[in-house]
């Protein structure tokens with residue numbers, strides 16, 4: 001069962017798609033991963049349809065055998081900052097690995113995005129593949145280090161975002177008081193992997209803190225996510241597997257005294273939709289016919305708009321997901337979903353027709369977190 005008001009939608013605007021062939025489609029810009037006009041078009045399309053948020057995955061170590069998108073993609077924070085200026089209401093999410101950066105840098109980057117977008121930023125903090133360590137001068141670390149490092153990272157990140165209480169900056173020209181220093185709280189964190197004094201040099205977010213997600217599947221992931229984050233991205237390969245993980249997350253949240261409704265469980269799915277099942281299947285064949293590689297598995301959410309809407313409804317109402325992320329392999333994937341599936345979800349009362357709030361937390365039904373010090 002799902003106790004939220006409505007299903008949430010995200011647009012995964014990852015360049016030409018996660019396969020070897022989509023870039024060759026006549027309607028897909030071959031350089032989509034580095035094409036700002038393409039990203040602006042996708043972001044504005046999703047915002048017109050009232051999607052709650054945009055989303056980007058990240059890859060920061062590549063080789064010649066990777067799919068084209070991985071070899072040619074913008075850095076997510078930079079891209080989202082540009083999109084913040086071309087949109088007004090939609091959330092902006094970037095993915096970054098806690099194995100590859102420093103908490104102070106990422107805290108500052110994401111809170112800056114949050115401020116310049118007026119409260120629309122979120123971060124998907126992932127452990128990523130240990131193979132990338134060598135790009136970040138951390139070749140001496142391995143997989144066993146990743147989750148312990150991740151935990152330290154998240155504690156510091158949350159601490160830095162709560163450096164200042166909400167009213168720490170009077171900025172009173174009359175009295176000359178810019179900051180009330182009693183409301184400034186450095187983290188002074190000493191860990192095995194990170195040592196950070198703080199304080200950060202940005203005031204608190206209008207959201208309290210930017211929305212924080214994690215992605216993964218293991219029991220360690222479930223434990224950390226339910227302690228530190230506002231939501232998760234799950235692999236979603238089958239309905240049963242996703243429901244099992246969603247239920248495990250809900251049980252852990254309850255065990256820790258958290259409200260499951262104040263937490264977002266998401267999956268991203270390549271959706272191929274048509275007016276009929278046959279039309280959708282034909283679009284799938286168009287992509288498959290483009291290349292020798294068959295890295296385009298049959299999508300779970302493929303078929304007529306009615307069929308896809310009903311499947312999303314089943315996942316949502318069962319409590320397997322709160323947020324459905326539309327990923328596209330076909331160049332018209334997002335547009336087709338918006339034109340054909342969104343109106344059905346709205347008619348069924350599952351998806352909103354207008355943004356409820358100015359800030360991302362409001363639109364995701366997430367509470368503003370209370371100030372806390374680490």
Ligand SMILES: Cc1cc2nc3c(=O)[nH]c(=O)nc-3n(C[C@H](O)[C@H](O)[C@H](O)COP(=O)(O)O)c2cc1C
Pocket residue numbers: 056057058059060095097126127128129215216217218219220221233234235
């Ligand atoms: C839904 C999902 C999305 C992920 N996205 C990324 C990503 O964008 N970039 C990346 O390097 N790793 C990504 N990962 C990998 C995770 O960061 C992590 O390394 C992996 O899931 C192993 O952790 P686990 O054993 O807890 O699942 C993703 C994993 C999942 C399940």
